[in-house]
Amino acid sequence: MSNIKETFQFYNDLVKPLYCEIEAENNELPVELLFEIHAAFDHLKRFFLEEEKEDISCEKAISHLKRGALDTFKLKLKNYNTELQQLLKSNIDFEIIDSGNFYPELLSKRKEIVKKAKEARLLESNKDKDKAFDTWTEVSLLIDDFKDNYFDGNKIDWAKKKTKRIFRKEIIISFLIGLTTGIIILIIDKIDLITKIISFLKPILTKN
Known part of the structure; x- marks a missing residue:
């Protein structure tokens, strides 16, 4: 049994925050949601204007x-x-975040979301809409938690800067190693040339 207050409470507590979040991310509302909200309020209208029973109107609206x-x-x-x-395709060394714990924990939480979303889809395909709705709500909460912990702007920005510094340092080290190697090879070549010259001149100098 549902009444008008419970219906609007459901809309206000769950549906409205959800579509506000999507609107903030996409700068628009999904058409499917707008259609369903329109249909829901059409059912509530029937209670007020067409004398449909309150519980029937509200149950259909909530549906x-x-x-x-x-x-x-x-x-x-x-x-x-x-x-x-x-995030995963960005050039970030995740191993430097949280002493190397960041990336394994991220993958673990991601796996948990995938598992729960799969469960929700299966429930939905089995026409168990109420359980599917509850499970999708859990998925939504897991995503919120994931974003708070792993899309943290401060950590990611720090890791990006740190990774760039490490990359630049590696480039400089590689350059210096290459330069040093080149110099050593050049010196060895010079020594080899001098050795050959001495070997060539030695018999002549000894003969005199």
Whole structure:
């Protein structure tokens, strides 16, 4: 049983923050969510204007809001995966973050999200929408936690700068090694030439 207050509470506590997050990331709202919100409020209208029973209107409205939220959860997962791939493809030495613990923990948390998202999709495909919704909510919370811990701007910026310094240092060291090697080879060649000259002149000098 649902009533108008519970329906709006559901919208305000879960659906609205979710679409605000997606809107902030994409600068637009997903059309699917807008359709479902429209359908939800159409059902609420039937209670006020067409004398439909409150619990029926509210249950149908919440059902539409959940469907819209499910689509938004998937879009949130897609955005997370895109951002993660961009991070992993960046030229950052993750081993220097948190004494080498950052990257293994990142992979572990990523695996947890993949596992939970797979579980949510299976529940959805089995038409268990309520459990699917609850599981997608868990996925959303895991993504939030992941972003807080592994998309940390300060850590990533520090690692980028540190990696660049290490890279520049390695280039300089490689250059110096190459230069030193070249000089040593040149000296060896000179010594070899001098040795040959001495060997050539020695019989002549000895003969005199």
